[in-house]
């Protein structure tokens with residue numbers, strides 16, 4: 001089993017994560033709180049009340065967990081392709097796998113990474129939604145003092161299952177869209193690379209960026225439901241489950257609710273995934 005794929009997935013994920021976190025915080029707030037009039041209003045209010053640090057709330061756990069989550073995604077993807085096609089990463093340029101096999105491998109990686117991601121993502125979302133300025137964290141106003149306090153409080157107040165709230169929506173968000181993510185990336189690389197050669201850095205950047213956009217546009221409806229389910233439980237239970245959350249969000253806010261945060265998801269997706277794929281390809285070539 002090639003270990004390099006796991007390590008390259010980890011490092012490339014960390015690069016992308018830091019770049020995209022401010023976009024992610026604004027998106028999560030817009031999806032779960034109805035107090036903002038739009039993206040600009042949310043950015044201004046966050047900056048005024050919490051300074052620039054407000055945009056980076058909840059980042060420490062994703063940084064700590066990106067090793068696990070991204071290495072599972074890229075490692076499982078690549079090793080599933082190895083099992084399906086008996087070709088390594090390098091051999092796949094000369095013997096390209098079919099798009100069906102790429103899709104199956106991407107879905108498998110997406111499914112497994114969703115389970116690893118679930119508790120870390122929930123803690124991130126809860127912390128991103130704390131709008132108290134940093135100096136006040138620890139004061140009675142702010143519910144959680146940091147990621148560890150947040151994890152311990154959820155375990156105590158909501159039980160172990162509380163840490164996996166929203167995980168069905170997360171699995172439904174990530175399984176098909178990650179299949180699509182890798183199909184788009186490979187398709188664009190093949191389109192702009194002479195046969196048998198490695199894609200250029202520019203091609204990797206563009207293909208990675210568009211793979212991110214395509215997958216995040218389709219992931220947004222379940223992303224909204226996932227974030228709402230993750231916030232449910234904080235002040236009692238509002239939804240009876242994922243379907244109830246979908247139905248009542250739709251009844252109260254109309255079809256537009258499923259597209260909340262789509263602009264930010266797409267704007268964030270290009271730089272994050274361009275950087276992720278560039279560092280992934282670069283590291284794998286460096287180690288060969």
Ligand SMILES: CN(C)C(=N)NCCC[C@H](N)C(=O)O
Nearest residue numbers: 016174177181215216219272
């Ligand atoms: C649509 N989905 C869920 C994805 N494309 N997921 C892959 C994650 C890649 C990168 N860490 C990111 O956060 O964009």
